[in-house]
Amino acid sequence: MTRLAGIIGHPVGHSLSPVFQQAAFDHCGLDVRYAAWDTPAPELAGRVEGLRGAEVLGANVTIPHKEAVIPLLDELGDQSARVGAVNTIVNRDGRLFGFNTDGRGFVAALRQEAGLAAEGRSFLLIGAGGAARGIAFALAEARAARVAIANRTAGRAERLAREVANGANGTGVAAVAMDESLAAYDCIVNCTSVGMEGTGTEGELPRALDGARAGALVVDIVYKPAETALLRAGRDAGLVTLGGLPMLIYQGALSFELWTGMVAPVEVMFEAARRALAGAAGERARP
């Protein structure tokens, strides 16, 4: 029997997940078809109910349904309840389990692609939207020493910092000003859409990198263009840089592992995504 999986969102036409998830299933010799399940809000409940069928492995969930899907599921695993968002659904004998691999994908990408273990490190996140949220919770889970959050709208950073601090196990979490000194940070992460192709901010920096310590890692979760203005500035300043594609691939790899119990063929997924990106429109690191 051909099994099914797919991504639930609206719109999902430009999603890279069908490309790199299908490549992973094919590479592993699994008879699975991964589809783009474009789902307007009124159809969400029916779509999720359909995942209980024996032929369905599960699904990814993306904008705008990551929160709305929660009451439709039977159980929440990992941190998805605290984060308040689900990006992965697993069908186990008709029961639907929700997970969130976005933030853990970020932490895995840091470790695997930049050689940085989050534990004991200090992070400055720029942005306080959904992307920053998943990353902040995952960094606290990974026992980062400090997670500071700076945002254009300061109140959003303060609210997110309070939520993450509540229950963080030893991680110092705080909202800081956008012009916070960078000297204390091992890693600076752009979690905003600034610099993304198609937003009118391409070529802009979410903030300057002056004062970053030597050897600091600059991460941009924007993956198109592959080198954003922020990454270029980091490189010019002699800092270490990481683009947004690894986070996208590792969140998908963790979803693949939840569905199959197999180790995801990460290199195959990267290769398929890079090929597709060569012709795709600009997006941020999201499935």
Ligand code: ATR
């Ligand atoms: P997502 O779920 O993808 O994170 P979001 O929740 O809309 O999307 O959050 C977008 C983030 O990018 C926010 O931190 C937003 O800042 P505000 O909270 O002040 O809106 C930030 N952002 C978007 N455009 C920006 C810009 N031109 N300058 C600075 N920050 C920007």
